[in-house]
Amino acid sequence: MVARIELEAHAKVNLTLEVLGKRDDGYHEIASIMQTISLHDTLTLAEADDIVLECDHPGLSLTGNLVLCAARLLKDETGFKMGAKLTLRKRIPVSAGLGGGSSDAAAALTGLSRLWGMDLTAEELMPLAARLGSDVPFFLHGGTAGTFGRGERVRPLPSVDLGWIVVLSPVIDVPDKTASLYSQIGPAHHTRGDLTRKLEARIRGGGDVPPQFLFNVFDEIARDAFPGLDAYWDTFRSLGAREIHLAGSGPSLFAPVSKREHGTAMELLMRHQHGWQAHLVSAWEPAEDGRP
Numbered sequence: 001m002v003a004r005i006e007l008e009a010h011a012k013v014n015l016t017l018e019v020l021g022k023r024d025d026g027y028h029e030i031a032s033i034m035q036t037i038s039l040h041d042t043l044t045l046a047e048a049d050d051i052v053l054e055c056d057h058p059g060l061s062l063t064g065n066l067v068l069c070a071a072r073l074l075k076d077e078t079g080f081k082m083g084a085k086l087t088l089r090k091r092i093p094v095s096a097g098l099g100g101g102s103s104d105a106a107a108a109l110t111g112l113s114r115l116w117g118m119d120l121t122a123e124e125l126m127p128l129a130a131r132l133g134s135d136v137p138f139f140l141h142g143g144t145a146g147t148f149g150r151g152e153r154v155r156p157l158p159s160v161d162l163g164w165i166v167v168l169s170p171v172i173d174v175p176d177k178t179a180s181l182y183s184q185i186g187p188a189h190h191t192r193g194d195l196t197r198k199l200e201a202r203i204r205g206g207g208d209v210p211p212q213f214l215f216n217v218f219d220e221i222a223r224d225a226f227p228g229l230d231a232y233w234d235t236f237r238s239l240g241a242r243e244i245h246l247a248g249s250g251p252s253l254f255a256p257v258s259k260r261e262h263g264t265a266m267e268l269l270m271r272h273q274h275g276w277q278a279h280l281v282s283a284w285e286p287a288e289d290g291r292p
Contacts, residue, residue: 002114002115002117003046003047004044004045004046004047004115005044005045005046005111005114005115006042006043006044006045007042007043007044007045007107007110007111008040008041008042008043008107009040009041009042009043009092009100009103009104009106009107009139010036010037010038010039010040010103010139010142010284011036011037011039011040011092011098011099011100011103011167011281012034012035012036012037012098012099012103012135012138012139012247012248013034013035013037013098013165013167013245013247013248013254014032014033014034014035014216014245014247014248015032015033015034015035015199015209015213015214016031016032016033016195016196016199016213016214016215016216017030017032017215017216017217017218017248018030018031018032018191018192018193018195018196018215018217019182019185019189019190019191019217020190020191020192020193021187021190023150027134027150028150028182028185029148029149029150030147030148030149030150030151031146031147031148031191031193031196031197032146032147032148032151032196033144033145033146033147033157033196033199033200033203034099034135034138034144034145034146034147035143035144035160035162035283036103036139036142036143036283036284036285036286037165037167037281037282037283037284038281038282038283038284039091039092039098039167039279039281040091040092040103040284041088041089041090041091041092041100041103041104041107042088042089042091043067043086043087043088043089043104043107043108043111044086044087044088044089045084045085045086045087045108045111045112045115046084046085046087046115047082047084047085047115048082048083048084048085049082049083050083051068051071051072051075051083051084051086052083052084052085052086053065053067053068053071053086053087053088054085054086054087054088055087055088055089055090056088056089056090057088057090057094059094060090060094065088065101065104066101066102066104066105066108066132066133066136067086067088067104067105067107067108068086069105069132070105070106070108070109070112070128070132070136071084071086071108071112073128073131073132074108074109074112074113074116074128075112077128078116078118080116080118082116084112084115084116086108088104093169093252093277095173095177096169096247096250096251096252097246097247097248097249097250097251097252098167098169098247098248098252099135099138099139099248101133102132102133102134102135102136102138102139103135103139105129105132105133105136105139106129106136106137106138106139106140107139109125109128109129109132109136109140110122110125110140113125122140122141125140126140126152126154129152130152134150134151134152135147135151135248137151137152137153137154138151138154140154141154141156141286142284142285142286143156143157143159143284143285143286144156144157144158144159144160144203144283144285145157146196146200155200157200157203157204158203158204158206159283159285160203160208160209160283161208161209161283162209162256162282162283163256163257163258163282164256164257164258164259164260164263164280164281164282165254165255165256165257165263165280165281165282165283166236166241166254166255166257166263166266166267166270166278166279166280166281167247167252167253167254167278167279167280167281168232168236168252168253168254168270168276168277168278169251169252169253169276169277169278169279170226170228170229170232170251170252170253170276170277171277172226172227172228172229172251174225174226174251177249177250178249180225181218181221181225181249181250182249184221184224184225185217185218185221189217189220189221191217195213195215198213199213211242211243211256212243214243214245214256215245216245216246216247216248218246218248218249218250219245219246222246222250222251225250226250226251229250229251232251232253232276233253235270235274236253236255236266236270239265239266239269239270240257240262240266241255241257241266242255243255243256260280263280264280266278266280267279267280
């Protein structure tokens with residue numbers, strides 16, 4: 001066992017996100033290629049008698065926080081007797097489509113496995129991750145990966161060079177956001193996963209990710225689903241963004257930029273002229289040993 005561990009929990013964007021149909025269990029069958037980015041939270045874990053969580057985000061509920069859920073699930077499933085003090089420093093916008101909560105949960109599973117001397121592999125933690133949420137299994141791997149089923153089936157891919165990406169996170173609250181957006185997806189929005197397979201083949205062949213390969217099924221309904229999103233989208237475009245997509249189920253938007261200087265200018269204008277949450281990021285890959 002180790003006494004203290006600090007981990008980065010990275011955000012993600014969906015390079016593709018297709019809905020293939022609705023399943024008998026109520027979930028939707030998806031095909032997606034996901035990519036972790038440099039924007040991240042920080043989770044610190046230390047030995048303690050009980051499981052305790054502290055967070056620097058004043059509006060984030062700790063009661064049902066996925067970090068706590070992950071810690072309790074791992075403890076219950078393994079019968080481990082000790083606890084842990086978990087300190088979460090949030091930098092990923094909350095409920096923004098960037099996977100912050102799921103990434104934090106995956107970091108908790110990974111970190112506690114090491115803190116408690118279990119050293120479970122990502123594959124061994126996968127069943128627990130799937131019980132916590134559809135995106136959590138992906139974050140056990142990070143990097144570039146295809147996700148299928150309801151998101152719990154993960155197929156790691158070679159790393160890609162995406163250059164720079166500007167992420168804009170509007171503050172738009174939609175109750176039960178993910179469920180609400182999926183409820184607006186019907187058969188007319190369903191695809192067969194061809195876009196995801198084409199991009200996956202290109203990545204495996206060592207190719208880049210041209211902007212025209214990016215796709216998110218929620219782009220079609222986002223402006224109606226998120227009141228006021230038009231203003232963000234149109235301003236983003238007026239600043240020079242050409243290929244704008246929703247991140248996950250939104251409301252965050254992201255756009256690739258050709259030069260870092262251009263992305264920096266866009267980020268600063270959105271931050272200081274409009275007072276918006278914006279980040280210039282790059283793709284992030286885990287260390288070769290699979291540990292953050």
